Amino acid sequence: GDSVTQMEGPVTLSEEAFLTINCTYTATGYPSLFWYVQYPGEGLQLLLKATKADDKGSNKGFEATYRKETTSFHLEKGSVQVSDSAVYFCALSDQVGFQKLVFGTGTRLLVSP
């Protein structure tokens, strides 16, 4: 079945450092790809998405590019802030049918001042 693999955390960075969180996927079809963010004690918020190859999703300084050739959707941010500390989930869904979301295991990001 479809699956998502994320780099293990926690990722610990100083403020203004560059962030990369790796995500690769396995899918039989042609999925949509998402990054969700979860702050402590909260639900999940959609951070960005991409629906076809070479699409770049972006939001709040975060970016990720849908790479079909490497089946990857790595999350990047040029300069992290303390307020970015959260758990980040990479996910995919089919573009047809019930479009169930399949999540990676999540990567905790800790940003220190």
Place this chain on the structure above:
Amino acid sequence: DAMVIQNPRYQVTQFGKPVTLSCSQTLNHNVMYWYQQKSSQAPKLLFHYYDKDFNNEADTPDNFQSRRPNTSFCFLDIRSPGLGDAAMYLCATRPGGAGDGYTFGSGTRLTVV
């Protein structure tokens, strides 16, 4: 603001005592989902509805049931909660088109004592 609302935010129930979690949405989305998220794990899909069509994941325990009386409301019933059912329960909605992102509620954290 249109949103997905889960009540209550925190629920404590006794071992074996039935409990119901609720979710409402003002987005008029066709699809509603219930996810279970245990500590430090990825969310796991329990059920979803496309309008009134109910879909149960194969590995969802029989102890868990769901109701969707109308477009706006969806309920998760746990008939006999065990200690292993303690988790965050997330409700999510989606319009129904290809590539749509999910909108998640803030979740209900269930404690079983």
